[in-house]
Amino acid sequence: MKLVRLRNLALGLIFGAFFIMYLGVFVRPMLPFLFSVGLIMVAVSIGIYFRMGAISMRIPQVVCPHCGKQTKVMGREDGCMYCRAPIRLDENGELVQ
Ligand SMILES: [Zn+2]
Numbered sequence: 001m002k003l004v005r006l007r008n009l010a011l012g013l014i015f016g017a018f019f020i021m022y023l024g025v026f027v028r029p030m031l032p033f034l035f036s037v038g039l040i041m042v043a044v045s046i047g048i049y050f051r052m053g054a055i056s057m058r059i060p061q062v063v064c065p066h067c068g069k070q071t072k073v074m075g076r077e078d079g080c081m082y083c084r085a086p087i088r089l090d091e092n093g094e095l096v097q
């Protein structure tokens with residue numbers, strides 16, 4: 001679930017960036033400033049996407065005990081990506097019921 005939240009954040013950043021750059025079209029004097037802010041936001045969200053890809057390959061996949069779907073658990077404790085039920089793992093990455 002943390003992964004999903006991170007993805008939403010990156011997506012929101014991209015939309016926010018386009019919105020800011022779009023605003024720059026109407027506020028001409030601010031265009032260079034708004035444009036660079038927008039570009040920075042796009043760069044940050046691309047960075048988040050790349051990190052997310054690297055993270056999601058490493059983190060364990062478990063079958064959610066509540067809805068039976070495969071979900072990814074980030075860290076020791078995370079929520080299921082589908083039903084949002086809390087999932088806890090022990091030191092060995094085993095599911096704690
Ligand atoms: Zn679930």
